[in-house]
Amino acid sequence: MQAGVWTGMLLWAFTAVAPRHDVQAHGPAAPVPSVEQRAEVHREAAESRAALRAAEVERRHKLALGRRMWTARWEERARRERLARLRQQEEARRREAARQREQARRQAVRKAEAAARAAAPKAEARRASARTASAGRRTAADRVAVRLDELQLLARIVQIEAGGEPYEGKVAVAAVILNRVRSPRFPDSVRAVIYQPGQFPTAAERIPQIRPSSAALRAARDALAGRDPSNGALYFYNPARQRCGEGGGGFLCALEVTARIGNHVFAR
DSSP: OHHHHHHHHHHHHHHHHSOHHHHHHHSSOOOOOOHHHHHHHHHHHHHHHHHHHHHHHHHHHHHHHHHHHHHHHHHHHHHHHHHHHHHHHHHHHHHHHHHHHHHHHHHHHHHHHHHHHHHHHHHHHHHHHHHHHHHHHHHHHHHHHHHHHHHHHHHHHHHHHHTTSOHHHHHHHHHHHHHHHHSTTSOSSHHHHHTSTTTSHHHHHHGGGOOOOHHHHHHHHHHHTTOOTTSSOSEEEOTTTSOOBTTBOOTGGGSOEEEEETTEEEEO
16 A cells, blocks of 8 residues: 555656656646545555554564563573572581681680690599598588587586696596597597596586686687697596505506696596
8 A cells, every 4th residue: 555655646746747848748748636636645645654653663662672671681680690699609608607617616626625634634633632622621510510519518527627737637638538539438429428427427417517717618629629638548537536556556557657747647
């Protein structure tokens, strides 16, 4: 249709501008298109131009749409590649961090093992010291228990038996009581030794009324701490009351004398 339109327009233009003498030379003049024909030609030309413009608009639209689709696909591909690189970098960082942690752990283990090997003798020495200290604490606790429970009782028997004796004599009397506690031949407590039948009957009766002096308390403490001027004696007596020799005698006179302090003889 477009070819016919263009052909008609060219024919019309040619006939309109051709010289008259050419027309006369070749024959009678071609018929002049009517107004309706011209209008039809113009209408067809306008429709053709409109169709061309529409086709051009559609082509451009399709081109722009294709460009947008291509750009979107390219951006999506670039985004995926970027995400893939980020994931790879993150994975590399995690592997490196894990490697560093493992290396640090191994170094810490090696250091701990080396420190343990180096500290083993010191640790053993500390454990031995702790065992010794623990034993010392138990012994000290035992001593404290004796002081709290029987210090007053021991100080009172010292006051009764050696109140007028020198300080060494007071300590020696307290030591005799404690030596008996440690001996298998006597009871195993200060109270039981003092109240043992036949040993200190008169003194045992006076104990509740006696208030020990500071010297008697101090002598009892010294004896509990391990001081023993009696040299391990288990008995003591006053030689003025218990005469030995010259026809006198008895159980006490047959014992080995370990010390003489003041008015007392200590024996075992």
